[in-house]
Amino acid sequence: MMQSDVIEADLNHITITDPFLGEYQRLIRDVVIPYQWEALNDNIPDAEPSHALANYRIAAGLEPGEFYGMVFQDSDVTKWLEAVAWSLSQKPDAWLEQTADEVIELLAQAQCEDGYLNTWYTVKEPGLRWTNVAECHEMYCAGHLFEAAVAFFNATGKRRLLEIACRFADHIDTMFGPNEGQLRGYPGHPEIELALMRLYEVTLEPRYQALARFFLEARGQQPYYYDIEFEKRGGSWHWDNWGDAWMVKDKAYTHAHKPLAEQSEAVGHAVRSVYLMTGLAHVARMTQDEEKRQTCLRIWNNLVQRRMYITGGIGSQGIGEAFTSDYDLPNDTAYAESCASIGLMMFARRMLEMEGDAHYADVMERAFYNTVLGGMALDGKHFFYVNPLETHPKSIPHNHIYDHIKPVRQRWFGCACCPPNIARTLVTIGHYIFTPRPDALFINFYAGTQAQFTVSGGDLKLTISGNYPWDERVDITFTHPQPVEHTLALRLPAWCDNPQILINGEAAVGKRRKGYLHLHRQWQQGDCITLLLPMTIRRVYANPLVRHGAGKVAIQRGPLVYCLEEADNGTQLHNLSLPEKSVFREIEGTGVLKGKVLLQTEGKRVATPSDDQPLYHFDRQQTVIEKQTLTFIPWFSWANRGEGEMRIWIQEA
Template structure:
């Protein structure tokens, strides 16, 4: 067992692939760009514990001061930076990491406390609003940053202060007299503590993580909820609700309406849900898969999410107000259709959760979704160049919310999260089941990975032009290691083939397991996956009646820059999958230098003439069907680019993934 954050270095990405290019953009641009923003906005110096005028700004979202997440912004940037410094040395980045390390260490209070806001702005109010004030969330990200720092530099300069802080937290939170029986409103520290425990083997670290995970959502002996008690102690009236609660007493927003094991459906803030379940899955693994009720709950929530609350891009969260899940099947594509959030961090959270589950359950229903999120909901969040980011990733633009990336955000969780994820992406490609002597390939990203077993070193390499070409050449090198290899066969692939012919083509939960003796005999083998363009649609209960184009793991969209006639964000474009001809062309874009397979559809798309529909509350179905099924207005061609590639080449910000299905009259 290993964490991707720790083993990513075993895997080297081959230069030139899509993921490698995005990694390169981070190393060469995004890290420095973000460092610059951290400096300009005051975040960089905040651990100096001086007053900064913006601390007095009114909060964008009561009761949360806008600077409350700054500790985590720094922690995440350090973490990401350390992953890249591993193979991309960079003097300025390195000195910034060093300086931040010193500042953080020096910001620690005599008792171990370590937080900007409650040291500078509201000293004396520590742990009085763990529901909303992100104190423990910040601690979690600092711990993760410290773990990455410790691994890279092999020193305790950052880790030591954090371990001291955890000691304080361990004393502060718990069921005993004098302790606070609470848990963070934004999960994060749980997964950080489990990773910390893996490094330190200090049972306190495991114990505190477990306490947070199991106490969550429970009522005390008097039937009271911790967050209600805490609010009462702050003197808050019942009506003082943060606007992100909607109109309810939204304990579900915090994943605190019920203990995880009792939750039937995935609810609330989507990032919080993913971080919590990632920690819970790691706990399942740590307890040797023995906690069946917890494992069942995770699977139940995963299935609910993937089957009923996930966009076809892998994005989750339809509701802006609470940055999270709506009702089952409520998945509008954009603001003007009722909402679509699909936060970048949430997609990263889905990948984190999938990766943890794959540690004990090799099942493509997790890795397929992990890949879906990677290439679509996650990669779409950073510009090709690495200097612009999204927070929200809608599937359709609107006049109110154009398809575009921003330079930064007041709440800046997403941009550094992309750094962290891409930094450690090597750790997501393979997993090594040491006991079974099996190496699993979850992602087809050109790379090679080293497996050490005792003093034996084995190297598995995969060469391909994935995701543009479905042929992947594998080679196992090194001492004879009796290693079986598991290959994920994506569920969307209708045809696939391994050459030379493998002993079996029966899949185990979507993986083809090549036995060790076969691999020894055939250290070079090829996997061909049919990545022909295909039409996909959301579930009929989403009431979308749309169709989108995918090719391999890539979901496509239409953009105004390629389809310049568009005026209505492609709302009126209808697509008939049965009659559409899809033409593929591998292109290199001039603006960005990015290569991808562009798609053009001829004959299958038309413009619905909405002006011919007499808008009124009840349309005559005959009239409607006649217009909807009409053969007129057929487009000569409709051009598609990968959804992740949108908003890289200018244009007016009009884009759409799912197009209205054309029920063409026969």
């Protein structure tokens, strides 16, 4: 266990040298974090006000005023702080660190004597703390505070925010628990469970792990806590939630309809589901709790075997931002929230840490290189909440089934969860590339990095280079001066049929286990592992139980899912089809797509009819088929060239 814990700290100081992800990290530093700072300070013209910092100032007594914003507005500040912390780990920035320190001081001033910290309740409803954990996000905000505190401590060594977090965690630990006089509640929006485990990793305070366990085990027990507190407060519900206390009543919406040990399906609000499972998997591993592990496996399998889009998107419907049912994966009305795929990455990472199985890395990579990257525009200034797999912009404004769909990325959102979440994921990507486990250092995907790990045999220092995921060749070179004996586990991606791995030019000999090649060796300075992972262009087929994939095919190259866009292929993408035998060629993108591999092949198009062709006709001969070159782009880069149709699944004929 200690080996793993030590290495965990090393993950905070990985340098991304990858030209592709490096550019994203630069955008986070130079564009996203400064932009979000301006947003938090309400300095963006035409954007919805945030008021998030003002709320803290009011709570701290520094200025008069009223609370404004969502019940989880505080978390916008702490998510920003977390992104700043990770960014400082990557690249010091004195102004940014000082600005963050000032924000942290503000949080300290806004914190109550007893450790409580939530500006909604402090400013607006001071008497109502902890009366509505089902709907009111106090624990969700606490969780993001804890995550920021851990990140800031790791990045800077400064303990100020960590102390604030621990005081709040201690307060919550006195309020909630199984003992006489404590509340038996658990949060409507999970997050605190995973955050308490992060806090535990840094502080080694066993109460935090125990509290996470309590929240997980109390969940869904009868009588339902949501009902108990609902009655206690006289049957009122939170003003943000229209309707008749539905969030209290629909307990499956928050995985609280029965104890987790009795659950087998990914249900309800997709983000809540995967955040919850992330915490559960973490606790399962740390406490070696087989029952919790089995719950994780059941819900994971249901999720990725039946409720996940090819893009790693999850949540098939807009209303409720929620899962629907097995194999119900409509492409044009998908929700597939960016944050849900981030949560899926987190869940996958925890499962990978527990299981050491490349299957989890396959899903993690799928979510990252498709939905998460796709959530942000190539300019770093525009974001998708919702990531459909097919759009027909002309129809979107007129049919309410598309109410949640935007045909292009938007600048900022009233509910600002996705942009800072994407930011913090991109700057912590090293945590997903490497998984230190007791049995080996796992390398999950091969983005260019420089990293150093303290392992039992000494210091392992390595550089990954190449141009992943565009080029097939990846080199891992070792630069530590002293030889180190250790096991490296290299993922053999599921999308790659014929991977070759060489050590110093000779075929590597190792054990292939759960999708990883385990290489045990005394690694010397100058050793070089070369991976050849042919980026074959693959046709992907959906399970026949997915009715929205019937008769259709998708294209994938490496981990990247491709799509057709109107900019390259004209309108009416539904009339394009891909012959079974068409051969693809690779071309380089231009303009905003420069550096990206595009794909071309010969396809077919049902010709556009004349204006007076009737809606329905009996004559197949009227259908004129034309040849057309099809150009596919990586789906994550869609909608960077204005509004237009887009489609991943196309007819194969």
